[in-house]
Amino acid sequence: MEHTKGYKRIxxxxxxxxxxxxxxxxxxAGAYLPADIxxxxxxxxxxxxxxxxxxxxxxxxxxxxxxxTGVSPQEIVDEFHFRNKEAFARFGMSFDYYGRTSSxxxxxxSQAFFLKLHGQGVFKKKAEQQLYDPKAGMFxxxxxxxxxxxxxxxxxAYGDQCEKCGTSLSPTELKNPVSALTSEKPQLKETEHxxxxxxxxxxxxxxxxxxxxxxxxxxxxQVKSWLSDGLADRAVTRDLSWGVDVPLPEAKGKVLxxxxxxxxxxxxxxxxxxxxxGDPHLWKTYWQDAExxxxxxxxxxxxxxxxxxxxxxxxxxxxxxxxxxxxxxEFLNLEGNKLSTSKNYAVWLxxxxxxxxxxxxxxxxxxxxxxxxxxxxxxxxxxTRNNSELADILGNFINRTLAxxxxxxxxxxxxxxxxxxxDQMMLRAITKAPKEIGSAIEKVELRKALTVFMDxxxxxxxxxxxxxxxxxxxxxxxxxxxxxxxxxxxxxxLAVLMEPVLPFSAEKAWAMMGHDTDVHAQVWxxxxxxxxxxxxxxxxxSILFRKMEEKEIQPEIERLQNIQAQLRGDxxxxxxQEEMKISYEDFAKIQLRVAKVLAAEFVPKTDxxxxxxxxxxxxxxxxxxxIAQKYSPEQVIGKKIIIVANLQPAKIRGIESNGMLLAAExxxxxxxxxxxxxEVNDGAAIR
RNA sequence: GGCGGCGUAGCUCAGCUGGUUAGAGCAGCGGAAUCAUAAUCCGCGUGUCCGGGGUUCGAAUCCCUGCGCCGCUACCA
Numbered sequence: 001m002e003h004t005k006g007y008k009r010i011x012x013x014x015x016x017x018x019x020x021x022x023x024x025x026x027x028x029a030g031a032y033l034p035a036d037i038x039x040x041x042x043x044x045x046x047x048x049x050x051x052x053x054x055x056x057x058x059x060x061x062x063x064x065x066x067x068x069t070g071v072s073p074q075e076i077v078d079e080f081h082f083r084n085k086e087a088f089a090r091f092g093m094s095f096d097y098y099g100r101t102s103s104x105x106x107x108x109x110s111q112a113f114f115l116k117l118h119g120q121g122v123f124k125k126k127a128e129q130q131l132y133d134p135k136a137g138m139f140x141x142x143x144x145x146x147x148x149x150x151x152x153x154x155x156x157a158y159g160d161q162c163e164k165c166g167t168s169l170s171p172t173e174l175k176n177p178v179s180a181l182t183s184e185k186p187q188l189k190e191t192e193h194x195x196x197x198x199x200x201x202x203x204x205x206x207x208x209x210x211x212x213x214x215x216x217x218x219x220x221x222q223v224k225s226w227l228s229d230g231l232a233d234r235a236v237t238r239d240l241s242w243g244v245d246v247p248l249p250e251a252k253g254k255v256l257x258x259x260x261x262x263x264x265x266x267x268x269x270x271x272x273x274x275x276x277x278g279d280p281h282l283w284k285t286y287w288q289d290a291e292x293x294x295x296x297x298x299x300x301x302x303x304x305x306x307x308x309x310x311x312x313x314x315x316x317x318x319x320x321x322x323x324x325x326x327x328x329x330e331f332l333n334l335e336g337n338k339l340s341t342s343k344n345y346a347v348w349l350x351x352x353x354x355x356x357x358x359x360x361x362x363x364x365x366x367x368x369x370x371x372x373x374x375x376x377x378x379x380x381x382x383x384t385r386n387n388s389e390l391a392d393i394l395g396n397f398i399n400r401t402l403a404x405x406x407x408x409x410x411x412x413x414x415x416x417x418x419x420x421x422x423d424q425m426m427l428r429a430i431t432k433a434p435k436e437i438g439s440a441i442e443k444v445e446l447r448k449a450l451t452v453f454m455d456x457x458x459x460x461x462x463x464x465x466x467x468x469x470x471x472x473x474x475x476x477x478x479x480x481x482x483x484x485x486x487x488x489x490x491x492x493x494l495a496v497l498m499e500p501v502l503p504f505s506a507e508k509a510w511a512m513m514g515h516d517t518d519v520h521a522q523v524w525x526x527x528x529x530x531x532x533x534x535x536x537x538x539x540x541x542s543i544l545f546r547k548m549e550e551k552e553i554q555p556e557i558e559r560l561q562n563i564q565a566q567l568r569g570d571x572x573x574x575x576x577q578e579e580m581k582i583s584y585e586d587f588a589k590i591q592l593r594v595a596k597v598l599a600a601e602f603v604p605k606t607d608x609x610x611x612x613x614x615x616x617x618x619x620x621x622x623x624x625x626x627i628a629q630k631y632s633p634e635q636v637i638g639k640k641i642i643i644v645a646n647l648q649p650a651k652i653r654g655i656e657s658n659g660m661l662l663a664a665e666x667x668x669x670x671x672x673x674x675x676x677x678x679e680v681n682d683g684a685a686i687r
Numbered sequence: 688g689g690c691g692g693c694g695u696a697g698c699u700c701a702g703c704u705g706g707u708u709a710g711a712g713c714a715g716c717g718g719a720a721u722c723a724u725a726a727u728c729c730g731c732g733u734g735u736c737c738g739g740g741g742u743u744c745g746a747a748u749c750c751c752u753g754c755g756c757c758g759c760u761a762c763c764a
Contacts, residue, residue, distance in 0.1 A: 217691090217692075218691075218692050220691095221692060222691060222759065225759075226759085226760090229760080300692090301759080330758080333757095338757090368699085368700090373693050373694090374693085374757055375699090375700090381713085384713065385712095385713090387724095388712090388713075389712090391724060392724075392726055392727080396723060396726050396727075397726095400723035401723085402723095407722080448701085451701085461726095461727055462727085465727060465728045465729095469722065470722045471722095544724090547726095
């Protein structure tokens with residue numbers, strides 16, 4: 001099942017990650033790791049392959065993130081572009097080029113694409129009524145309109161969805177809508193946009209889909225569902241200041257819709273790659289020559305864009321190849337729950353690489369790749385797979401072989417002599433493995449590939465046991481030499497076969513085998529026949545996969561459990577507190593008073609605590625406050641602060657605290673003691 | 688509401704176009720071995736294959752239906 005038959009080159013893309021947040025495990029398992037494994041394998045097969053990715057940097061969520069943090073959209077995308085690029089590199093992602101859609105080449109490319117379609121009369125122009133903020137002087141994206149939810153009455157619903165009851169909305173449905181930018185009441189105003197009439201491509205797309213063999217059932221299912229619903233017109237422009245300007249004089253203040261420009265990012269990034277190689281036209285070979293096999297790796301949320309809209313755009317344009325396959329993955333869950341970027345329920349790649357080894361994560365994620373259904377990442381299982389498979393089966397086989405060779409043969413490859421049945425079976429196993437693993441990777445069945453791969457190491461351990469070289473070393477040295485010779489060849493084979501999934505370990509293993517060549521440049525098909533001549537000196541042996549301990553992953557598990565507990569409401573969360581209305585009587589129970597700080601000192605052996613002596617009119621008290629990370633004793637002595645005077649006394653780290661100081665803290669960790677506007681005497685009550 | 692995917696041993700999952708006593712890994716139990724990262728190898732158990740109906744000589748595998756989980760999409764058929 002050589003999918004690659006009939007093709008001269010392969011162009012692989014992974015979904016452009018959206019540059020408003022960091023990369024997490026779900027992204028990796030779905031769109032990035034499978035592609036990287038696929039590409040690394042194709043390189044070892046000596047095929048002409050390039051791997052293209054980059055940051056998707058336009059669209060409303062980015063302008064919202066910018067508003068929120070008070071910086072420009074460009075600053076947001078700069079931050080995440082470089083952070084994500086760096087994190088990917090540390091994870092071993094082998095992109096040939098990692099571009100970004102804010103680049104000039106991309107702007108030019110997508111404008112040219114738009115103009116070509118526009119020139120062919122592909123688009124429809126439609127006028128429609130949209131909400132407009134007169135004070136800000138702009139049309140409001142759905143997310144920028146707030147108002148009362150018509151379903152549940154929640155006052156802070158957004159124009160696209162109510163966060164409270166979950167119903168999806170359109171901005172005109174909201175009662176008492178206001179602009180999120182200026183709080184002005186938005187007005188309906190006419191605006192014009194260009195639409196791509198996808199319905200015109202319905203037949204062409206259906207016919208093309210019908211020729212797609214070997215596509216995954218989940219992908220075909222989604223596509224057919226869309227097709228049977230009938231394809232509708234879809235806007236390719238919108239009123240926004242952040243994005244690729246629509247290259248028409250009458251389209252001032254309009255940009256290309258992000259869904260339209262993002263996939264063109266694959267093309268722009270390929271152009272930039274070609275330029276960087278000093279061959280500016282090379283990109284055309286990969287995008288416009290029918291002998292190119294184009295493969296898009298994505299998550300299931302992206303199916304419609306890569307199987308319907310982008311192909312329709314490419315068909316309309318006419319110069320481009322269409323995707324050969326779109327092996328979309330399902331989603332990865334985390335410890336049994338859905339990942340959530342906004343709730344911080346995720347494992348972030350940049351955090352992971354600071355604390356742990358990369359290859360065990362690549363291995364575990366590949367073994368649980370959500371190929372046919374959602375799968376689950378569990379730290380405990382990650383640890384088990386690392387210890388019992390990578391360390392005990394694969395690593396230990398290589399280690400026992402090398403240790404034995406070092407001890408009995410001075411670290412030199414012993415000569416092979418007559419082969420018995422077991423020897424021949426082992427040799428057959430390593431000859432057969434590249435084909436089997438390869439055909440699984442070719443079909444993007446990574447779990448299968450990994451199972452076959454690990455079975456080679458299992459077989460090798462059995463072979464070692466059955467031949468008992470520790471006995472034959474005395475009784476039959478020639479047989480012992482043969483056994484170890486074959487084990488060493490097996491190690492050599494494993495070192496290359498692990499490269500797509502375990503690139504860093506492959507380098508280590510290859511060096512341990514005494515090679516000074518590049519493991520990434522080996523030839524997949526000939527791997528079992530690579531010669532290790534008798535007398536070849538092996539490199540220095542070291543442990544390939546370290547065993548991990550429970551205590552290393554315990555903090556990670558606890559962190560996730562805490563977040564879940566908060567989401568379930570076991571721990572009160574801010575939102576419910578905000579919502580709770582209290583009576584004046586409730587408020588009156590709290591005595592707030594002004595206090596003057598007389599003395600302050602750090603509480604020994606704590607990070608956060610200060611012990612304060614305060615004056616409340618005629619009364620003196622001692623309180624303990626958790627502000628030491630933000631304020632030193634010197635900074636607070638003499639200050640007038642606000643305290644809760646009638647709080648039950650408590651002992652904190654054994655020190656009595658008779659009251660609580662008030663301070664404000666925002667989401668970004670900005671922290672301030674409450675202070676007074678004018679001078680009043682200490683002890684004054686607050687009402 | 689419509690559509691799609693999935694529902695198999697304690698856990699995580701394989702089982703292609705229907706055909707011998709339904710499989711693997713992990714966990715558990717027993718044994719062998721001692722070269723090796725307290726590593727390896729061998730043996731052992733359990734399953735109304737989500738429920739119900741149907742097609743067939745024969746279904747985990749095909750069809751219908753109900754339930755559950757996940758996702759896409761929506762008041763428009």
